[in-house]
Amino acid sequence: MARTTTPARRTGGFPYLLVLPAVLLFAAFVVAPGGYALLLSFQRRKVNGGLLGGGTHTVFAGLANYRDVLGDSDLWSGVLRMLALGAVTVPATVFFALLFAVLLDLERTRLKRITRLTIFLPYAVPGVIASLMWGFLYLPATSPIGGDRVDFFGQVAVYFSVGNVAVWGAVGFNMIVIYTALRALPAELSESARLDGASERQIVLRVKVPMVMPAVVMCTLFTVLAALQVFNEPNTLKPLSNAVSSTWVPLMKIYDDAFGNSDIYSAAATSVVLTAAALAVSFATARIIQSRVQQEAA
Amino acid sequence: MSVIPRRRRGAAAVALLAAGLLVATAACGGGSSGKKSDASGTAKSKGKVTLTFWDWDPNIDKVVATWNSSHPDIQVKLSNPAGGDQLVAKMITAHEAKNGPDIAKVEYQSLPALVSKGVVADITDYTKDTVTRYDDATLKSTVFQGKVYGVPQDVAPLMLFYRTDLFAKYGLSVPKTWDEFAAEAKSVRSRAPRSYLTNFDAADPGWFTGLAQQAGADWWSTTGDSWKVDIADAPTKKVAGYWQGLVDGGSIAKNPSFSPQWNKQMNDGTLLSWISGAWAPAQLGGIAPGTKGKWAVAPLPAWTAGDPATGIWGGSATTVTTDSEHPAEAAEFASWLNTDDAAVTEQVKQINVYPAATSGRSLPVLQAAPAFFPNQPDFYAEVKKVAPAARSFPMWGPDVTVTFTGYTDGFSKALQSGGSFSGALDSMQNATVADMKKLGFTVG
The missing domain is CATH 3.40.190.10 (Periplasmic binding protein-like II)
Known part of the structure; x- marks a missing residue:
C-alpha cells in the first residue's frame, strides 16, 4: 500500500495503548490502595455496645485519627530514630558504593569480575535473611566477631548495628549503578588528563567523579527513600534484644497498629502522613542535589 | 502447647514493604472455601x-x-x-x-x-x-x-522447669518460695559465674502475666457491662518490684527468651531454669535439643510457703x-x-x-512421661497437682494485644536503659484504658 498518512493520523490511539499497562498497574496497585488507605484514615471502629461490644461498626472519624497520630510521641520518637539511622546509612552507602566503583574502574585493579560479584552479592540476600544473619553475628552467645566483649545492641551501638545491615545490603546495587556510569565515560578523557600530567588520584577526583555525579545523585535518592522506609532490619532484629521496641521506626509502628492491634484506621492515617512526608523529602532531596550538580557543572 | 512467641510476625512484614507505604493491602488475606453468608439455625446441613x-x-x-x-x-x-x-x-x-x-x-x-x-x-x-x-x-x-x-x-499452669543435673552439680535445691528463689539466683552467680538461675524475658508477656495472676492480680474484671482495668495493681507491682530487685542485683540474665541467644543459653547450661507453662516439654525439644532427660518440673515458688497458687501461660x-x-x-x-x-x-x-x-x-x-522428659514419669501427676490452684484473671480484656505490646516495649526499655518496671506497668495501664475507651467500651 502506497498510501501516505500524516504523522498524527498514523499514531492515533497507539501511544495510549502503549502506556495502558503501566497506567492500569499504577491504578490497581498504587492509586486504588492509596485511595482506600485515605478513606480508612477518616474512619474508626466502634463496638456496638454491651460488655463484649457485640460486634463492631465503622464510624466517620473526621480528622481524629490524624490528630491522634500527630500527637503520638511514639511516632515522633520513631521519626527521630529513623533520621538517626538515615544519618548513618545514607552517607555510608553512597560513600562505599562510590569508593568501590572507582576502585573497580582503575586499570590496575585485579580480579575485577569476582570482586564486583562479591560486593554485589549481599544485595541479592533478602533483607530479613541478612538481618537474621547479622543478628547471629551480633549476639553475645553466638557472635564470632566479639559480641561477647562489645554490646552491639547498646543504646548508641544499635543504630550502627541496624545501619550496618542496611548498608551491607545496599552498597552492591549502588556500586553497580555508579560503576556502569564510570564505564560509559569515554577512555579519551582519562587519557588526555594523563597526558596533561594528572595523577591517578586527580583523574578520579577531578575527572571521573564529577562526570558520574548524576549517577551518584540517583543513588543518594534511592538510599534516602530506603532510609524512610526502613523496616526489615529493625523488625527482624527486634526479638533478639531489648533494644528495639515495637514502634522503633515509623513503619514498625504502622505495622504494629495494623496487624498487632488490628487498628488499620490509625495505621492508614500514619501511612498517609508518612507517604506525604516521604514524597516531600524525596522531591526536596532531588531538587537540592540536582541544583548543586548543575552548579558544579556550570 | 499453645504459646507461640508473639513477636514472630515475620513474613507479613515483607508484604507491607512491597506495598510501598500503603497499609491498605491488608485486605488481601488468604482465603479458601467460597462461602456465602447464611443464617442457618441449629439445623444440621x-x-x-x-x-x-x-x-x-x-x-x-x-x-x-x-x-x-x-x-x-x-x-x-x-x-x-x-x-x-x-x-x-x-x-x-x-x-x-x-x-x-x-x-x-x-x-x-x-x-x-x-x-x-x-x-x-x-x-x-x-x-x-x-x-x-x-x-x-x-x-x-x-x-x-x-x-x-x-x-x-x-x-x-505456670510451673518451674529446672536442670536436674546442674542443680545437683552446683548444690542447689528446688526453691519452694520466691525468697528461696532469689537466694538461689544469687548463689548461682557465685558458684558458677557464667551461669544464671533464669532470665527476665521482656519480650513475651505470657510468663509475667502468669506471675501476676499467681500473686492475685486482676488486670481485668467486669461488673455488668462495664470493665475495670487494674494492670498496675498492688500484686502486680509486688511481682515487678521483686524482679526489678533480681535484675538490678545482677542475679539473673536480661536477654529475651525465644531468641537464638536464649536457645544457646538453654542448651549449654548458662540458664538453669525456665518459668513456663505446662506445654514446655514439647517446646524444649526445639529450644535445647541437647538437654533431653536433664529437665524436671516443680511447682512454681510461692509467695508464702505452702500456698499452692499459680498462674497460667x-x-x-x-x-x-x-x-x-x-x-x-x-x-x-x-x-x-x-x-x-x-x-x-x-x-x-x-x-x-x-x-x-x-x-x-x-x-x-x-x-507416661513426655518424650523430652523420660526421667520424670510423674510429669503429668505434678501438673495435675497444681492445676486446680492455677488462677487466671476474672476475664481477659478485649484489647490484650495493646497491653502486651505495652509490656514488651515498657519492660525492654526499662532493662535497656535502667528505667523502672513499675513505670512500665503504669504505661501499660494507661495505654490499655485509652484503647478500650477509643473502641467504645465502658471502663469504670
Missing part, C-alpha cells in the same frame, strides 16, 4: 460438608486424620496460616473479607477480643452436652455472660467463626477434638497438651 480448620499445633494433622476417617460426611481441611497472635490478626482480616475458616484455634487471652469484633460465633446451642465435660474454672475462659464461644483444648480453645455456614458441624468437631478420649489421647501424645476436659485429665496416656 444435609449431605457432605467440608470444614476449614486453622491450627498451628505440630502434628495436629494426625488427630484431624482420625476424625476424617470416621466422619465421611464432615471432612475437616486443616491449614496452618500462622500461629498465636499472628493467627488472630489473620482471622480478623479474613473475617473482614468474609472468607474466614470454619474452625480456628484461639488462645484464651485473645478470645474476648475476637468475640468483640464479631469473628468468633456463639455456639451455646451446639455445646449443651460438651460444657458438662469441663469444670467451672476452665469454662470461665470460654463462656462469657452465659454464652459459649469455644471448646477448651488445654490448660497450662497460654492455653487455647477451639472456636467456630461467624463466617461458617455449618456451625453445627464445626461445633461437633470442636467438641470431639477436645472431649473425645481417643482424640485427647492423641493430642497428649502428639502435642503434649495438658487436657482441659475433666475426663481427659484421667486418661492412661498421662501416666
